[in-house]
Amino acid sequence: MTNPHLKTVEQRLLWLSHWMIHNANHIRPKADGIKVGGHQASSASMVSILTALYFTALRPQDRVAVKPHASPIFHAMQYLMGNLDRERMENFRGYGGVQSYPSRTKDVDDVDFSTGSVGLGVAVTAFASVIQDYVAAKPWAGNQPMGRMIALMGDAELDEGNIYECLQEGWKHELRNCWWVIDYNRQSLDGVVREGLWSRIEAIFGAFGWDVVRVKYGALQRAAFAEPGGEALRQWIDACPNQLYSALTYQGGAVWRARLMDDLGDQGDVSALIGRRDDAELAALMENLGGNCVDTMAEVFASIDHDRPTCFLAYTVKGWGTPIAGHKDNHGGLMTKAQMAGWQVQMGVAQGQEWDRFATVRNVEGFKAYLASVPFFAKGTRRLHDGAIPVPGIELAVDREISTQTAFGKILDQLARGDSTLAERLVTTSPDVTGTTGLGPWVNRRKLFARNPLADTFRAENIPSTAKWDFTPEGQHIELGIAEMNLFLLLAAAGLSHSLFGRRLIPVGTLYDPFVCRGLDALNYACYQDARFIVAGTPSGVTLAPEGGAHQSVGTPLIGMSQDGLAAFEPAFADELAVIMEWAFDYLQRDGGGEGGGDPDERTWLRDQTGGSVYLRLSTNPIEQPGRRHDQAFRQGAIDGAYWLRPPGPNCDVVIAYQGVVVPEAIRAAGMISEGRRDVGVLAVTSADRLNAGWTAAQRARARGNAAARSHVETLLQSLPRDCTLVTVIDGHPATLSWLGAVAGHCTIPLGVEHFGQTGSIGDLYRHFGIDADTIARRVGGLTAGRPIPGRAA
Template structure:
């Protein structure tokens, strides 16, 4: 077995430059990281003035358990190309480490969880210290590293200069053991196995405690089985060096077995008692349980009570040397799971207590901890001190950490041009879903830079969302090349899906969480890996709700992608209520970072997609959500000029121009266009000035109106919105709105415009039926529209009569 100094040198991969006393440096930094993280939280809760009386929080105990692991990673293991998802509750540890490296400022730490300060959970978009992957909703950041690994493989295969320029980075998740309760973890593991992921580390902070108590015993045995089943190497970091030495002595094996068999809740209780002045419990329980075992009394007699407490709490994940040796076992690019046994609240007065998850040290406890850590009054925010090692040497050690290289770790990538000859669709009758397939297929046949940067993905609905033709053109991405067996056997099939490293489609299983996290990873390929990708993901519209947490997570990171959901609404009539969506437009309108469109016609869709590929790259841009339909519509014969395209992208245009004195205007969105036009035809003779407003994006209209509202609130000059300019053509018209979704997606226009509104839509679950029956039942047919117009007219007449009286 290699000696200690050699092992430590091997961890960083550079024996020659590794100082012989690296362990001392890392332990000194670990102590400082632990102190700063806890003081940051204490300052926020007990020192900084509070104006609202609310608890600020900060998870001191959850931070303490990973102080050793994260110190080892950031100051020794990581390289600049590695990317890390830090568990949400370790945010203070992360910020303290970045502060020591000069990548975070003191002001941010002093304002932890305050406006402009370090965030409660690591955030790509809101923190100053270059977070790789945002975390917050547990489990999602972990899975993000797996899909980040697939994305890195994709980039390196499609852009060979990346393969030559540098070694691939490791995608690393530092995760709490309770995150393994999240189902999306296991969905991701299966997908990773299918794609033979590489260069992925999951470091489990196995402290055996969660929010409501102590985790079930022997959980790690199940964990090992899960990871081994999908080809991961599992590394146990269970015991520290003190315990390993004790196990070699007479009675040591019996002591090991006692610790292995000790229930988690008993172990945690003894840890807490020992940390708070009563360490005698260890001796009492061990002697009682191991009476008659040779060597046990003699072994325990070598330690006083405090020494025995140090021994029994010497778990691997809180022992720097054991951690470094554990990480050194990762000698290749096989995915690794490190199960690091830790104590929640290690080295603090909260250690082991089952209530410590959201607990905070009292003022008295912090004073004791401050004394224990050797912090002088007034020196609480000092980055370093000379207690363990000279400050100058510590600074030099930090500067030489492989991870801590000068400059930003956020990579730049060139803008992808959207060609002037962007595909359009010429058809007498077509659905928006089919038109989407035609547009992507046309792009796939070309050799534009745009086509080369598009990568599509779908959760087992590639064909039914009209991605099939694109995949025929571009193939499926796979680390293992495989021909289409049906084609080789001369069996006729519309699908000619070759699998290879050059494919541009990533086929996923039926798991919407995986889809959205895959889109998040692909959408961050530019800043993470230096090559911009333009991801397009498809799914069934009602199942957006199944992955909503992951969709929110993707948008929160400012990942850029085009989400195409189809079919939508009750318009998918025979499929029944389980496949019919109601509130998804409200999700699209309410989700930050996501712009929702619902075009009715193919030329509108072409304008939106052309604009969308640019919006996905704009500094102030974001992602898109296109809600499409399988209902084929008769297509208007018109030219897609710049003015028309601009109106479509702005959110609405007059399909039928109103007269200035019109009393009513029809407003619709999406697949109900035929019913609108049928009602218009029936009313045209009696109401020749009846206008029809086609809304292509309720979201864009609302955002424009909301900006105007904000400007007015701030006393700024107010500009007319696009909606203002459109409705000015019918200044007195009441509105009748219709949408195959919840009516609130359009009814707000009445309040924004100060008009009476009669909103038709869907507020109940659908059912299997044909389209005429469903539209009739839900009040979306032409007859319901005509009735609504009549009601609106009567209301206007009643209003005038009331006014004259």
């Protein structure tokens, strides 16, 4: 039975979303001379889909990623439900207003997944479904109901490669409870989608085990097809090219009539079918595609009675129901003031009632009662919570040479041996490099996750192997294929588990450090969601010498510094890594103060109060360890970003500041320099990111009048003589540390790697790039009276 309120909801959302955009572009005073924008046509094409989904199909446990350009519809829906105030609606795309695209962290309404970077919001729903299965399989899961992870997407998003990487990964992990609804309007920003795309979509999704439901005809069209002559009309619609269908839609009922009569007239029944409808009725019939028919979409959603992944191919008209429907320029176009005035009359909205939530509703009290009964909204906000998990002390006593990558594996193995709650909630993942990034011992003890058990064939056949690859629902490692985009999308989903599913996970992912760049868009997306995880990039730098340039990372330290929401560390010693990881397990559980409430207060931009994710840049090169260190200055310094490995004396004129694996070169160079100079200092930088963030935060505090504000790096360098020279060294881009000279005005010689490497030994490449001890010493040897010789200054 048709729900009489659905059409009212649909029309209210259509009007409110478009008025919000119109107000931002044509009524609200402009501070800048640029178009505000807002994608009216892209919103209109999906209004029936959102109405049917949210008001008939969804349950509170379901989670939705809304198509970025349908953001106005989503916000209008929240406004209609009383979950969003008018002030924010009026300030759409303005400072403090609702965001251009749905955002978990910037919007105050109930956004499940941020969207905006097209394709990523779609793919993350598949990984959220995998994480939901992971949580449900564990004895600590509780009785949370299983929800559907749903993506509302534009057909142009199918151009994004991460969609197809995700499809294959979902197939491998027996994806279920996942719906993707494609707004098949066959228009993109600059053109019209090629003919026959639907057949490719069905073939691709079908190949990966998805059910594909084609929703092509609305209720009006299906009724017309049942009339005499209706089959001929259906065949004409099926054969009509996309561009022509859109053009006829824009031109309206009279042009529809002329074209249909030219092509189908004089056929008796068909001519009569067309003739029984006036121009407005004929236009409504021809524009009544399945995705633009709220009753049809509601029926289709209700027909799904299984948990198999399902793709709905919903045919729509871009700009449906508005004066710009079908025009090829409507993607970024806006209705003019004249068009809006005429449309306002057509929509029945009286002057002065544009923002009235119930302006056109006849039975307001009955309509309010209906809205209050909608299951999806009945329980209010659906942000769940889970308490912080205690972090056990982490110590790694080593008195021999060891690499940070090996130390990382040992720390996880140490946790795997124990029975802490942290170890129970820890989930690891890696894109086909589990064994070579240090996760092997953890996986051997904690096994791999799969909904259905799968024995290790090699073990069953008694073939010796260091890897024990048993798949089981109790497993705590999710093995991925080689796509780094999938890694970061899975980390995003796992890092939101406490909010989405009410059970906190501690996600840890690993990948080869050079390939951080291959998943960078998804990493940025995960951080924008405020997902919480640890990612280890290893091995890193030209220190991975025999592998050559394609497997050597140069710019990743700068990525770690620039990525918001990600605290980046590059420890040199195993004890530093142990301190940092113990801190990181707590840091990623701290209250995300920005969730749904805009940016955290500026004083927290270092994020020590609000927390975030953590990036570890590690190496495979074993180095000599400094022995046991337990002093608080060392521990706190490793967390804050630096400490004195060799404190400078009162007459210090040279400090070597290093980050990461180049520490042996820095120490040897300091010894060589000390033969002719006294009081040489060696600064161990564990996090240029944390140092820099603290420094800029202190500068802001002083600018606001707090003259006593001092950052950690300022405290470290404050005792150095003014004419002391800093030599910075890193196996990475030298800009990572070159800013240190600006803290207190010291002359700085930045050493690092600026170009692709090549194969060779570590010594060969260190000498080639000038980050070896001899080169460091020679650069210092060029100093005269504490200043570089002309021509040698950095």
